[in-house]
Amino acid sequence: MKSNKKIRHEARAKIIKAMAHPSRLFIIEELSKRECCVSELTEMVGADTSTVSKHLSVLKNAGLVTDEKRANSIFYRLRCPCIMDFVRCVEDVLSANAKDNVRILRFCKK
Amino acid sequence: MKSNKKIRHEARAKIIKAMAHPSRLFIIEELSKRECCVSELTEMVGADTSTVSKHLSVLKNAGLVTDEKRANSIFYRLRCPCIMDFVRCVEDVLSANAKDNVRILRFCKK
């Protein structure tokens, strides 16, 4: 793989890797509806505050979210709402997988 | 996080995690152009055959690619070409990041 391609794919992978975790996907989905502060997200995710904080820093570091201090909380929001389009695409893959499984199951029964 | 949400996000994460690697993104991009066999991809990626084979099995396991044996090679192809739409979305995030950096840089110079 050529060096410039490699760099490009590494940059992409970093962003995708930041999304590649159930809790972070959940956070992304919630933030696509409305901005939230850490304690709200902690409550929703149901993990330790420090864990959620670290997830948020992964998302922020990848440029997927931004934060803003207001009152005495820090509010996070999605930086590129188009991210949800991607999630829709992932759903396509999931439903293709599901269809295949149904087909395989049908084969087995015969 | 409710159990059904959790399961949903885990399923999504599995697929996204399968994409979250530079070599696998490269493979996905190449397969979006045309189907390839393992040895072709090995050549292009520039890693050990076994490494590429394992990457392919990750992609296949996630339902992102399918394989078909023909002649004495196994050809892989993308299962949902919409995956490339996602990559475009990732590019949006990347360029938003780049713009921010330029802005920050400009601030520093002042």
Added chain:
DNA sequence: ATCTTATTTGGCAATATAGCCAAATAGCCA
């Protein structure tokens, strides 16, 4: 200034991932 609340950071153990080599397997071809 001190207390309190919200968030981040450090540290650690458990687990997962990556990539190479060597060995196993699969199927074509002579």
Added chain:
DNA sequence: TGGCTATTTGGCTATATTGCCAAATAAGAT
């Protein structure tokens, strides 16, 4: 059949990620 080519699998080490606890930090409120 026996060799050849293409691909996968097992095994290993190095590295990265996750999630919790405890401690540090930040900044409002009293």
